[in-house]
Amino acid sequence: MSAPTATVPKGPVETAKPTPSGPRSRRRRAGVQQLAGWLFSTPFLVLFAVFMALPIIATLVMSFTDFGLRNVTDPLSAEFIGLENYTKLFQDDKFLKSLFNTAYFVVVGVPLTIGAGLVIAVLLNNGIDRMRTFFRIGFYAPVVTSIVAIAVVWRFVLDPADGLIAGLATELGMTAPDFLGSETLAMPSLIVMAIWRNLGTVMVLLIAGLQAIPQDVREAARLDGAGAWHEFRLITVPLLRPTLLYATVITTIGYLNVFEEPFVMTNGGPSNSTLTVSLNMYREGFNFFHMGYASAMAYVLFVAIMGITVLQLRLLKDNTK
Amino acid sequence: MHRTARTASVAVAIAATFGISACGGSGGAEVAADEKQTLTVWAMGTEGEKLGEVAAAYKKVNPNVTVKVTPVGWDVAHQKLVSAAAAGNLPDVTQMGSTFMGEFAELGVLEPVDTKEFAKGDFFPAAWESNVVDGEVYGVPWYVDTRVLYYRTDLAQQAGITKAPTNWAELSALASAYQDKAETKWGISLQPYNLDAWQNWLPFFYSAGGELIKDGKPALDGEAAVKSLTEYASYFDKGLAKKSVQPGYDVIKDFGNGSVPMFMSGPWQTTNIAENQPQLKGKWAAAPMPAGTSSTSFAGGSSLVISKDSKHKAAAREFIKHLTDAKGQADWYQRTTDLPANQAAWNEGKLASDPNLKVFRSQMESAKAIPALAKWAEIGSKIDEAIESVTQGKASPEQAAKKMQSATAGLVE
Numbered sequence: 035m036s037a038p039t040a041t042v043p044k045g046p047v048e049t050a051k052p053t054p055s056g057p058r059s060r061r062r063r064a065g066v067q068q069l070a071g072w073l074f075s076t077p078f079l080v081l082f083a084v085f086m087a088l089p090i091i092a093t094l095v096m097s098f099t100d101f102g103l104r105n106v107t108d109p110l111s112a113e114f115i116g117l118e119n120y121t122k123l124f125q126d127d128k129f130l131k132s133l134f135n136t137a138y139f140v141v142v143g144v145p146l147t148i149g150a151g152l153v154i155a156v157l158l159n160n161g162i163d164r165m166r167t168f169f170r171i172g173f174y175a176p177v178v179t180s181i182v183a184i185a186v187v188w189r190f191v192l193d194p195a196d197g198l199i200a201g202l203a204t205e206l207g208m209t210a211p212d213f214l215g216s217e218t219l220a221m222p223s224l225i226v227m228a229i230w231r232n233l234g235t236v237m238v239l240l241i242a243g244l245q246a247i248p249q250d251v252r253e254a255a256r257l258d259g260a261g262a263w264h265e266f267r268l269i270t271v272p273l274l275r276p277t278l279l280y281a282t283v284i285t286t287i288g289y290l291n292v293f294e295e296p297f298v299m300t301n302g303g304p305s306n307s308t309l310t311v312s313l314n315m316y317r318e319g320f321n322f323f324h325m326g327y328a329s330a331m332a333y334v335l336f337v338a339i340m341g342i343t344v345l346q347l348r349l350l351k352d353n354t355k
Numbered sequence: 356m357h358r359t360a361r362t363a364s365v366a367v368a369i370a371a372t373f374g375i376s377a378c379g380g381s382g383g384a385e386v387a388a389d390e391k392q393t394l395t396v397w398a399m400g401t402e403g404e405k406l407g408e409v410a411a412a413y414k415k416v417n418p419n420v421t422v423k424v425t426p427v428g429w430d431v432a433h434q435k436l437v438s439a440a441a442a443g444n445l446p447d448v449t450q451m452g453s454t455f456m457g458e459f460a461e462l463g464v465l466e467p468v469d470t471k472e473f474a475k476g477d478f479f480p481a482a483w484e485s486n487v488v489d490g491e492v493y494g495v496p497w498y499v500d501t502r503v504l505y506y507r508t509d510l511a512q513q514a515g516i517t518k519a520p521t522n523w524a525e526l527s528a529l530a531s532a533y534q535d536k537a538e539t540k541w542g543i544s545l546q547p548y549n550l551d552a553w554q555n556w557l558p559f560f561y562s563a564g565g566e567l568i569k570d571g572k573p574a575l576d577g578e579a580a581v582k583s584l585t586e587y588a589s590y591f592d593k594g595l596a597k598k599s600v601q602p603g604y605d606v607i608k609d610f611g612n613g614s615v616p617m618f619m620s621g622p623w624q625t626t627n628i629a630e631n632q633p634q635l636k637g638k639w640a641a642a643p644m645p646a647g648t649s650s651t652s653f654a655g656g657s658s659l660v661i662s663k664d665s666k667h668k669a670a671a672r673e674f675i676k677h678l679t680d681a682k683g684q685a686d687w688y689q690r691t692t693d694l695p696a697n698q699a700a701w702n703e704g705k706l707a708s709d710p711n712l713k714v715f716r717s718q719m720e721s722a723k724a725i726p727a728l729a730k731w732a733e734i735g736s737k738i739d740e741a742i743e744s745v746t747q748g749k750a751s752p753e754q755a756a757k758k759m760q761s762a763t764a765g766l767v768e
Contacts, residue, residue: 103729106441107462189601195614215599301549301602305743320434322733 097329119330131306132314135221139310140289143225147285150229151236159244174234185298188227214300217307224295224308236281243277279350283343290339311335388669393421395446399432402450405690413677420670440464445662447671451494453485453655457727460488466661466668468492481654482696485724494658495679496696500621501652501722502558503714504645507616509638513537519642523586526645530595533616540614542595544606545587548743553735554653555619556742558644559583561651561723568726573767576760584752588745598746607631622694622715641711643718654722656696730766737762
């Protein structure tokens with residue numbers, strides 16, 4: 035941020051007549067300019083350093099220590115144990131299970147969320163003219179609703195005794211399974227809930243993207259005899275690519291960090307079948323106070339997110355240019 | 356999708372711990388009890404709401420002491436206390452849940468209690484015991500709770516049983532009778548898994564003669580553990596108890612509509628039933644824990660502790676004395692229906708006459724506390740896992756007990 039301000043004085047000063055005191059005053063003026071630059075960026079730098087950089091570095095340092103409860107009052111007494119937390123992590127069945135669960139959630143959840151979001155965005159953009167606003171609000175409402183309210187509603191929907199689905203099933207003479215109590219169904223139930231909850235964001239992003247596609251391109255395609263499917267596949271999707279990429283990356287990061295859904299709905303159960311990395315980390319850190327271990331988990335997750343994001347940016351790069 | 360990276364939130368909490376602790380510490384002289392001063396007190400849940408009234412009344416008698424009560428929610432209590440301990444600014448007096456005690460004693464932020472001033476004999480033994488760490492007492496018992504059996508008497512009658520079950524065999528028979536003859540959906544509600552399932556299992560373990568810690572080591576693979584896990588699991592095997600439960604499940608609703616005619620819980624449920632299921636009046640009763648080799652329940656509750664850094668220790672002791680003597684305890688029961696930890700408070704009024712309360716009193720006399728352990732939260736979660744594995748039929752009680760023992764071996768120091 036300070037770089038441009040530092041180079042500004044160069045031009046005029048250089049052309050000035052060289053005097054014995056020249057270089058020094060030049061340096062001083064540059065210094066003042068630089069100082070002003072630093073001064074203006076101070077509020078940001080301080081906030082960034084205190085609330086972002088420091089915790090991130092502290093966590094990294096902590097992941098190499100055995101920081102636990104007794105270090106709370108005396109942080110410096112934590113001992114460095116090298117990579118022990120990391121090696122322990124990959125022998126910890128619970129952690130491996132939570133990694134698997136998170137991967138399951140992302141691999142199934144992200145494509146479905148993006149796919150459903152795309153379909154709804156296209157429908158709302160073209161097909162449905164009446165009550166468009168109503169539908170948009172309807173799909174977006176879950177995004178801005180508190181997770182607590184959502185949990186109440188979804189527990190009612192999924193309740194095996196007197197829930198909505200159970201009630202419908204009884205009407206039809208069937209019995210609904212115990213969604214959140216079953217190891218095989220608990221995770222899919224949470225995925226459905228997450229899709230419902232995040233659909234709105236994807237939809238809004240994609241509608242914005244759709245509206246940016248120039249009408250003349252579509253018209254040209256139609257004149258060339260393209261049907262609806264062709265138009266969708268060869269015009270809409272490629273031109274929507276940057277938006278799709280953004281939506282996918284954001285959704286993937288959100289899903290890799292998934293915490294709230296299992297936290298409020300199942301608490302990781304039954305038999306850890308919905309225990310995600312974030313929930314596991316929260317428990318290790320705040321319930322058991324294994325801060326060192328939890329920090330190591332945080333970094334493993336961080337590296338995974340970083341890697342996957344870079345990969346996505348590569349694979350889904352905009353090829354139309 | 357406004358989830359912030361979880362990575363960052365863990366990091367922020369840690370950094371806060373680091374950052375604040377730098378400016379902690381204390382100094383300065385202590386203030387005598389009769390000087391003008393303000394006493395800071397943190398209390399949780401209902402206690403936090405009601406303690407303010409007591410503080411106002413206290414000020415009338417002791418005009419020099421202003422008691423400032425800060426209510427803290429139970430859900431955030433643990434985290435708040437840890438951060439305050441780290442920063443060295445715990446209030447003068449804090450309400451301490453019995454399962455927190457070991458942790459905070461370990462942190463070295465609590466002032467030991469003068470046992471000449473507060474007599475062990477005044478309180479229920481289990482309530483006192485939960486404050487003892489390495490022979491030192493760190494808190495004065497304030498109120499107690501213990502788990503007893505709640506059952507529907509009207510449905511029991513329908514099932515042809517007229518007296519409360521006194522042992523495990525009778526309990527199991529009653530659960531079956533409810534299902535077969537009174538046609539209830541379930542026989543009993545027991546927690547199959549999830550956080551704090553151990554609270555439900557512990558009375559079985561204690562009643563089988565079990566002890567959590569023996570000679571400084573966990574004793575979770577003995578006969579008592581196997582027997583109690585077997586008994587606990589049998590209700591799930593026979594279909595008497597529901598195998599799955601969601602967080603936030605409220606048993607009182609099902610108790611009211613008769614689908615769950617029995618459950619085990621603490622004293623707060625008496626008020627809960629009276630308020631939320633008033634139609635049940637006279638149709639239910641509380642009974643002592645059915646016995647294995649004995650009828651021994653698990654005791655919880657809260658104590659009052661003084662912070663080591665407090666400058667108002669003398670006044671804090673006076674205030675705690677006021678709250679924990681027989682008169683203060685009886686008054687507190689009137690306000691909150693919290694069961695008094697001081698045994699003398701039980702000799703008058705409703706506490707002495709009400710039959711359900713008598714059940715709690717006698718149960719409390721023999722109840723056992725959880726030993727104050729620094730890593731109790733973790734040990735508890737290992738027990739939860741063992742319970743889950745037997746209730747879901749994934750492990751035999753022997754295997755689960757063995758695993759529980761090996762998982763907790765390193766957690767007790």
